[in-house]
Amino acid sequence: MARGFLSAMARLAGIAVGSRVPQGAALAVLACLAAADATAAPRRVVSMNVCTDQLAMLIAGEGQLYSVSNLAGDERTSVLASQAGRYAVNNGFAEEIFMMKPDLVLAGTFTSQATVDLLKRLGFRVEQFAPASSFDDIRADLIRMGSLLGREDRAASLVSKMDQDLEALRARSVDAKSVAIYYANSYAAGTGTLADAVIRAAGLRNVGETLGAVGVVRLPLELLVLANPDLVVAGDANYRAPALAMEAYAHPAFRALGSEAVASQGQYWICGAPFTVEAARLLQDAAIASGRDSR
Secondary structure, eight states, X not given: OHHHHHHHHHHHTTOOTTSOOOHHHHHHHHHHHHHHHHHSXXXXXXXXXXXXXXXHHHHOOTTTEEEEETTTTOTTTOTTGGGGGGSEEEXXXXXXXXXXXXXXXXXXXXXXXXXXXHHHHTTOOEEEEOOOOSHHHHHHHHHXXXXXXXXXXXXXXXXXXXXXXXXXXXXXXXXXXXXXXXXXGGEEEOBTSHHHHHHHHTTOEEHHHHTTOBSEEEXXXXXXXXXXXXXXEOSSTTOOSOOGGGHHHHSHHHHTOOSEEEOOOTHHHHSOSTTHHHHHHHHHHHHHHOOSOOO
């Protein structure tokens, strides 16, 4: 069987049938074929993460992306929800991914590591993407996704368009008003976050940075009131069901803030992609429309 296998590899390499094939040469051919297969553009891609879902949907060629996560079709989470119906849906379980027989699996670094490890042990190629925290991260992720899918030109085009859109934001005249990103459970966004990058792209000032916050941290309501920001992006402040996570939004002190409330449009803030510029544009529009004097 070994001799037949080596002969088959020789035939694939163009060596005449019946020729004597040294074992070392045949193994070298096999190595070359494996290397070529590893660098070939994948033809059946499965994404298990809402952010890799959207990067892949933006970049993949026709028929290349087979499946996206169950969050890809959620309009509250995914900007590209209307496109998700083109693909099979997965729930991130190793057994269902196995049955799809992908040649590339895309995942986030917060995707269940047990699932990722099992898929790797089963021989699947898994590429993980960390959450983007800046527009530089977005550029790098687009370029990497383009390389993984063999769609470098498409990725470069998206990066170029995003940079043009960012430049257009910088060209607009806007007062550097203060902005607080105030999530459920009183979490706020400081430096080193995608939200901070969005605020900077809009030409505004992040209250989280002013207060010395790094990353996403708990911010007592008292500190938010003392900071008295010009604008507040407050997650789902209109959440109707009783929930302790939303209690700060119902507090009289929060409601008494003179800050301009800005709809969060959370789907633009969750994942780093070219559409993240839209979050900055909406924030900038709100700052320009706000009648409050900046301090």
